[in-house]
Amino acid sequence: MDFTTDSGEGQLRVIQAFLAEHQGTGDLDAEELIAQLKRLRETGLPPLACQNTLEMLFTCSSLYLKAQVGNFVGSRIPLDRGQRQQVHNLQKLLDKLAAAYEWLLENLPEDTALETLFPSLERVAFCLNQHLYISYLVAAPAQQGIWQRLHRTHQRSLRAPLESAGHHRKLTAYREALLLAAGQPTSHASRELEFAADYIALLTERIAFTAEAPADSSAIFWIEPTRDFSLFALSRRAPPPEYHVFYFSCAHIAALVQQHLDALNAGSRARDLHLPPLADTPTGQGVLRRLIAAWGTPGKRRFPRRRQANHQRAVLCAGLNRFCQLLQQNGARDDSKDFSQWMMINESPDGYALMHLTGATGHIRIGDVVALRPDADPGWLVCLVRWAISENPEHIEIGLQIIALDAIPGTLGDNASQVSVLLLPENTPMRTVPALLVPSGSITGKQCTLRLDGSNKVRECKELTVIEQNGRIELFTFEV
Numbered sequence: 022m023d024f025t026t027d028s029g030e031g032q033l034r035v036i037q038a039f040l041a042e043h044q045g046t047g048d049l050d051a052e053e054l055i056a057q058l059k060r061l062r063e064t065g066l067p068p069l070a071c072q073n074t075l076e077m078l079f080t081c082s083s084l085y086l087k088a089q090v091g092n093f094v095g096s097r098i099p100l101d102r103g104q105r106q107q108v109h110n111l112q113k114l115l116d117k118l119a120a121a122y123e124w125l126l127e128n129l130p131e132d133t134a135l136e137t138l139f140p141s142l143e144r145v146a147f148c149l150n151q152h153l154y155i156s157y158l159v160a161a162p163a164q165q166g167i168w169q170r171l172h173r174t175h176q177r178s179l180r181a182p183l184e185s186a187g188h189h190r191k192l193t194a195y196r197e198a199l200l201l202a203a204g205q206p207t208s209h210a211s212r213e214l215e216f217a218a219d220y221i222a223l224l225t226e227r228i229a230f231t232a233e234a235p236a237d238s239s240a241i242f243w244i245e246p247t248r249d250f251s252l253f254a255l256s257r258r259a260p261p262p263e264y265h266v267f268y269f270s271c272a273h274i275a276a277l278v279q280q281h282l283d284a285l286n287a288g289s290r291a292r293d294l295h296l297p298p299l300a301d302t303p304t305g306q307g308v309l310r311r312l313i314a315a316w317g318t319p320g321k322r323r324f325p326r327r328r329q330a331n332h333q334r335a336v337l338c339a340g341l342n343r344f345c346q347l348l349q350q351n352g353a354r355d356d357s358k359d360f361s362q363w364m365m366i367n368e369s370p371d372g373y374a375l376m377h378l379t380g381a382t383g384h385i386r387i388g389d390v391v392a393l394r395p396d397a398d399p400g401w402l403v404c405l406v407r408w409a410i411s412e413n414p415e416h417i418e419i420g421l422q423i424i425a426l427d428a429i430p431g432t433l434g435d436n437a438s439q440v441s442v443l444l445l446p447e448n449t450p451m452r453t454v455p456a457l458l459v460p461s462g463s464i465t466g467k468q469c470t471l472r473l474d475g476s477n478k479v480r481e482c483k484e485l486t487v488i489e490q491n492g493r494i495e496l497f498t499f500e501v
Contacts, residue, residue, distance in 0.1 A: 115155075171195060173246070213304060240275055335395045336361070458495075
């Protein structure tokens, strides 16, 4: 039978011919795929007649997405305008693709086979999860409504026919989204976040939802499925009485991560444990430590935040090497590209939230050390960048944790191979013992040679306890 392109069946053929022509060529882009999704909705055909074509569009979109998302790993914050537009196009594609499957699900007959129902639910969850993941990668706020749609998709899987009672456990993308949200994704650099997402894919079957909070566990999280937010740790906030929530515990998952970390410390390799390769590095192991803390013992904030009413300003210098050079110059500074101006949004005894005003921000990375000097303080504070968020190329906010009130610059290693380090003295409110702040991966064993500026003494140091470990720095206590 011959259809014209004006008929619904003819429009399907146009879409299928377009996809076949571009299959494997790699020259599709998000705008073209969005146009084909719009054409599909305009055919006027019943959902089941469009399903195969929608699956073809999903396959092409998934391949395109996989090829593009990796481009944002390691990007500077904030993104430039070109990358920001790429992010917008990708997230728009994911939004339209999820909406197409939601339309399919809303119009399916009640007696639709399970083979049709659950894959479509998983497609919606996958698209919305990827939408959130891209926001995390580029330190951008999530689009409104994404979490509400994710929760609604999961609730739909729970309302499936009785014979499908076990199938909702296969809605893995929803569990991946929850675990990543519980792992505090804004505290991870993009490369660390990529590793965390790969690692979480191994753990998604271990979440069990309950209507009552599990007993005797500090690793409990709750969700209100009608609200547009992800989750809350029960230890930080109890749900209001009018909320209809469900709970899950990460205690078993945190214990499993601890087993993996112990095995890696004992000499096992990532491939032996079937883990992503980054688990062999200090960066990957630092991520595992933070996941254990975020999932197993999500504690309350130690100090309340207080908003800055007087809009105090501060100068920031990012990077361990630049910080060491700054201290070697006795704190002198000029208006070079290494310095930027910030306004304090809020503060607490252990940190600040800052909004960028002027100066370059390309050196700033989550997890890195920065020197901060508030206008009202003559000295430089030693801080770590805990999170960053950027809504547009001209705007960035960061959260800093103060780890020391002063520092002594030095070098690590012999004369042939030296790296700049900071000795954080014990006479600070943050710790009762001294600590070393070094570039990530600069110590291959448990011992190192330390020489402090202004001293001819060479000290052989032994690492004791790792306090912080990520892709930028390592912070640990030591003994001489």
